[in-house]
Amino acid sequence: MALAAEDIVARCQAALDEHTPVLAVRDVLDELVADPVGLEHALGPVESGGIRTLHHDADLTVLHVAWTPGMALNPHEHRMWAVIGMYGGQEDNAFYRRVAGGLEPSGGKEVPAGDVLVLGDDVIHSVANSRREFAVALHVYGGDFFSAARSEWDFGTYEERPRDFERTRRIFEEANARWREQP
Ligand SMILES: [Fe+2]
Secondary structure, eight states: OOOOHHHHHHHHHTTTTTSSHHHHHHHHHHHHHOOOOHHHHHHOOSSSEEEEEEEEEESSSSEEEEEEETEEEEEEEEOEEEEEEEEEEEEEEEEEEEEETTTEEEEEEEEEOOOEEEEEEETTEEEESSSOOOOEEEEEEEEEESSOEEEEOTTTTEEEEOOOHHHHHHHHHHHHHHHOOOO
């Protein structure tokens, strides 16, 4: 039977019962991203960048995320583990650590389609899509992504402020508008 969005969520939920949920979720995403055609069939084609919630409760959030070509999301933290399974394009992660008065860059990682990235709960990262195609992924978090209190920072100034989803939504909207205007 063809893979459906509910199956993806059910497999992530089952992974929470394993001894080390974050690693069990990684294994689930490893298997899923090996079949990008099956995932596209289950989740639909990507026509614009954005975040779609497939599931969220107190223990688990599953998001379908498409980064628009050319967009970059400023540094932020999750305060819960996260597993990113790429199945289209590539996302470029930059990492940071807290220092007095802000952040300091601390390396990065390019995650191409077919790769899975595990982020510990204290990770601070920014994400960019430098390619001319959507970067498409499943993002799975070990908690309620939308309710946890956490911070984000400006690019450049590294000034800390509370995470602002409205601002994130506008970043997607502006990137989508720029991409649609491309010749
Ligand atoms: Fe993130």
